[in-house]
Amino acid sequence: MDIGIAVFAYWRSEHLKQVLDALKASKPERPKKLYIFQDGLKGKEHREEWLQTTNLIESIDWCQVEFVQALVNQGLANSIVKGVTHVLEQNDGVVVLEDDCVPMPGFLSYMRKGLEKYRTCERVFHIGGYGNPAFMNLIHRDIYFRRGVDSWGWATWKDRWSTFDYKKDYFTLLQTDRQLALEAALWSGLDIQNWIIGSMNGKTDTWATQWALNIMEHNGMCMLPRQSLVMNVGFDGTGTNCAVTNEFETEYYKDEVVSWEFPEEIEITDEVIYSYVKSGRGSDTALKELYRKGLFTKDSLLDDTWKKEQKKALVYGVGEGFIKREAVINKKYQIEAFIDKNRVGTYAGIDIIKPSELLRFTGKENDIIITLQDQRECQKIADSLIELYGVDRERIIFSYEEYKNICVLS
Numbered sequence: 001m002d003i004g005i006a007v008f009a010y011w012r013s014e015h016l017k018q019v020l021d022a023l024k025a026s027k028p029e030r031p032k033k034l035y036i037f038q039d040g041l042k043g044k045e046h047r048e049e050w051l052q053t054t055n056l057i058e059s060i061d062w063c064q065v066e067f068v069q070a071l072v073n074q075g076l077a078n079s080i081v082k083g084v085t086h087v088l089e090q091n092d093g094v095v096v097l098e099d100d101c102v103p104m105p106g107f108l109s110y111m112r113k114g115l116e117k118y119r120t121c122e123r124v125f126h127i128g129g130y131g132n133p134a135f136m137n138l139i140h141r142d143i144y145f146r147r148g149v150d151s152w153g154w155a156t157w158k159d160r161w162s163t164f165d166y167k168k169d170y171f172t173l174l175q176t177d178r179q180l181a182l183e184a185a186l187w188s189g190l191d192i193q194n195w196i197i198g199s200m201n202g203k204t205d206t207w208a209t210q211w212a213l214n215i216m217e218h219n220g221m222c223m224l225p226r227q228s229l230v231m232n233v234g235f236d237g238t239g240t241n242c243a244v245t246n247e248f249e250t251e252y253y254k255d256e257v258v259s260w261e262f263p264e265e266i267e268i269t270d271e272v273i274y275s276y277v278k279s280g281r282g283s284d285t286a287l288k289e290l291y292r293k294g295l296f297t298k299d300s301l302l303d304d305t306w307k308k309e310q311k312k313a314l315v316y317g318v319g320e321g322f323i324k325r326e327a328v329i330n331k332k333y334q335i336e337a338f339i340d341k342n343r344v345g346t347y348a349g350i351d352i353i354k355p356s357e358l359l360r361f362t363g364k365e366n367d368i369i370i371t372l373q374d375q376r377e378c379q380k381i382a383d384s385l386i387e388l389y390g391v392d393r394e395r396i397i398f399s400y401e402e403y404k405n406i407c408v409l410s
Contacts, residue, residue: 001116003155004091005108006035006083008076009099010042013052015233016099022107023097024062029108033064037083040070053099077199077207081166088158092119095155100233103129103153106253107229110260111155114223117262124266125160125220126211129153131228131251132281139275143260145221145268146276148187151208153230164214166207171196173213175345182349183216186286187276189323190347221268227251270298284330286348303331310334313367313397316381318343318352321371325399329369336366358389369397 005023009016023031036057041050057067068086070079080096087094093115097103107129118124128150174181174193184192192212198204215222228251273296276282288306290296299307313333315322318340322329329335337360338352345352353360368391370378378398385391 001093001119002091003093003095003112003115004035004087005031005033005095005097006037006087007097007099008037008039008079008083009053009057010039011046011050011053012099013049013056016053016056018102018233019097019099020056020060022103022105026103026105026108029112031063031108033066034060035066035068035083035087036060037079038067038069039074039076039079040072042073076205077166080207084156084161088161091158093155093157094161095153096151097153097230098151101129101153102231102233104229104231104253105255107153110225110229113260114262115155115157118223118266119157121266122160123220124223125156125215125218126222127155128222128224129155129229130232131225132279133251139226139272141263142226143223143262144226144272145223145263145266146187146272147183147212147216147221147268148276148281149208149212149215149222150224151211152232160220163218164211166210168210168214170210170213171200173217177217178346178349180213180216181346182286182289184213185283185348186273186290187212187216187282189281189283189326190318190320193343193347221266223262225253227253229253270296270301274298274301283348284327285335285350288330288334289349305331311367312336312365313369314339314358314361315369315371316340316355316385317371318347319371321373321399324373325371329371329399333367333369336361339368355385355389358385358391367395367397369399371399 007016007019007023023034038053038057041047054069057065068083074082084094084096095108095111095115111127111129114127118127124145126149130150130152132150174184174196192209195204195206195209196213199206199209273282273287273290277284277287287296291302291306296302310333313329313335314337315329315335316339318338335350337350338347339355339358340352341354343352368385370381372378372381375398382393382396382398385396386393
């Protein structure tokens, strides 16, 4: 199997040097060839460091290099998509590293063996190298499968990449495809929707969000290690989408791993789904919807309140206020719909309606939980619901940041 190793860079020569040094030291998997893509210069303030990065790439003498330098600045997403496509025109598979993703000694061996193992298994779309600390200790397998992707050191195959249309209208698709919206929420909460909106308005430069949605749309999955084989050194404020943080510090496989036990059974287990949601990365609402649909069967993992008939609620506001209270709200209520002026479609497969559509829920059995993070804003919305739509005061519940639990309006 022909596997191309692609490295993407722009202007961070010190970061790139760490990546290249780690690849050079990889034994017995030292690359014979690298495809290195450097994006074009964006601004003159980057020129000196950009030239140093070019010089570093051109000084590589320990392997063959195909160096592709863009004439103009394309941005991260376009660079990745074009570069991966180029490598897969010449190879059966590709391993991808960005200039801040330093591979551990066993990284290339893990990627090669994974690509070979699942070459004909069309449900496996993506092999990730990063072990996320948020749920690492909740997973009891060295290698497992899930739906969402991690893009810090990854691999895929030519045939699976050929299904990907980076320019597809995923925003509309998330509004109209309930199952896709459910999967997106399950594996990312609001993050995927927010990234897609940011990509549309030019605030974010992402390809991985679209790639993740493509995988979900094709009922694919991603293979990941419990501990990490990649160290991201880009959380110093220099990255395109990475702020200064230590949130993603994790545990690493620091030694060359001679053998990997790749699962024969290709499945996303209920334990992995539950662990991911409970780590705070996924959505309790989506997990409950899976349970209601009979698609999550491990009853013993779930809160007993989910198994009983719950009071119904409408949730006002699909934003950070709701995300902070999502687990609490789901423990007490069955969410029938969301109310939001700015969002459309569904969240976790549940309808998002406008305030004017409240007449669809005229009965008094539904509480209305306002999840804005400011108490005065909650009060303002409550007053408008009472005045404009005749909502009974006793049906309105506040859930704002200062409160640890949801509280009845007084």
